[in-house]
Amino acid sequence: MSIILCLLLLLLVTIVFTKKFQTSKINLPPGPQKLPIIGNLHNLDGLLHICLQKLSKTYGPVMKLHFGFVPIVIVSSNKAAEEVLKTHDLDCCSRPETIATKKISYNFKDIGFAPYGEEWRALRKLAVIELFSLKKLNSFRYIREEENDLLVKKLSEASQKQSPVNLKKALFTLVASIICRLAFGQNLHESKFIDEDGMEELASRSEKLQAKFAFSNFFPGGWIVDRITGQSKSLEGLFSELDDFFNQVLDDHLKQGRSVLESPDVVDVMIDMMNKQGGDGSFKLTTDHIKGIISDIFLAGVNTSATTILWAMTELMRNPSVMKKVQDEVRTVLGESRERITEEDLNQLNYFKLVIKETFRLHPTAPLLLPRETMSPIKVQGYDIPKKTQIMINVYAIARDPKLWENPDEFNPERFSDSSVDYRGLNFELLPFGSGRRICPGMTMGIAMVELGLLNLLYFFDWVLPEGTTVKDIDMEEEGAVIISKKAPLELVPICPR
Secondary structure, rough: OOHHHHHHHHHHHHHHHHHHHHHHOOOOOOHHHHEEEEHHHOOOOOOOOHHHHHHHHHHHHHEEEEOOEEEEEOOHHHHHHHHHHOOOOOHHOOOOOOHHHHHHHHOOOOOOOOOOOOHHHHHHHHHHHHOHHHHHHHHHHHHHHHHHHHHHHHHHHHHHOOOEEEEEHHHHHHHHHHHHHHHHHHOOOOOOOOOHHHHHHHHHHHHHHOOOOOHOOOOOHHHHHHHHHHHHHHHHHHHHHHHHHHHHHHHHHHHOOOOOOOOHHHHHHHHHHHHHOOOOOOOOOOOHHHHHHHHHHHHHHHHHHHHHHHHHHHHHHOOOHHHHHHHHHHHHHHOOOOOOHHHHHHHOOOOOHHHHHHHHHOOOOOOOOOOEEEEOEEEEOEEEEOOOOOEEHHHHHHHHOOOOOOOOOOOHHHHOOOOOOOOOOOOOOOOOOOOOOHHOOHHHHHHHHHHHHHHHHHHHOOOOOOOOOHHHHOOOOOOOOOOOOOOOOHHHHHEOOO
């Protein structure tokens, strides 16, 4: 018996020393000293993207942290981001599993949070070819234009009364209305089971819940603590509300006698594909897949576009010379007597496009994108990144890197005048939508909503702050977890210039 114990002890010591020897041979990225059990959680304070930006100034553009027991590598330079998103794209294009993402994605039956594999590739192909193609984008143009016309009408009424408008709320309604029509086939202004206040509140709660710390994501047995703290119950309650909403969307599409429009909405397309599936062994679309994609569109599509337009207006109000220049271009090129704006008008505007680009640079709505997870060991900037390591790309830090941008914290659209840098995933200095296989599939749709929404605001109205407030009173504080938005509303008075 004692011999067996000695052999077991010898085996244990051998394993420990072998592991230690192997680890010493690995050139891991630098990072702050971790503590037992909690890792580097004590180093985190405030909004994560800003905290990680500050830490990277000390430890470098490729930095390793531990969130509890989970190893995470933070990338904060364009060259390191290019290695991850281009050179090693296939090796690290999976997603880590979290308790919240598993729930809201219907056990990873979506596009955004699903791990890399055959099922994700099939869904991604569906999205690119059927749901967010250029043809589909153009077929929904009339919806985007009609909802912007309605916004202009409401703002004109406020203009006549000289009353301040909560632009944050107005823009959420605009984008939510567009999303509901093109994705869910529901008119937000007439729907029997969707109302704009309820939708806004549900989206807000979803974002705030993701911001809350879940022990089960970082500690073995952490689900026990989540249950005690009420985190699990909150997640279940939120998911129940989301699921009820998505079921109503599906039920509405499946009811007898419903007529499909000439340009079927996203849910119609998926239901039609599900009904036409053959009996072979290929990927099968299910109702959970449909609800997973609806969840992606709802939780990511609405807040991101509305937030970007809001940040653009915020920066323009803080920079009146830029506001004047862009409005002069818009009104000179398009003429001053237009009754409505169309998406064709966007092709004629140069400086306006620079304003959009600068907004994406300073205020990426997902400053850390969605985390990736390595499927095999890789090297980034000479450092070894083991398998099953999470990688966060801090696109916020890259877009404010003084080595890449002159006066990076200033809102200056002119910086792009003679620059070929764009935001569609090919230039790693500017990555608001990500890059590679995991680039945002709804990017083109999002850009179209941002551009047309901002153009209508700038063409039809001049904007002033409410009486008694100045530019210095504009609050720039951010809030959120995955999606970062402006915390305080932006109250402005619209004025019809003619």
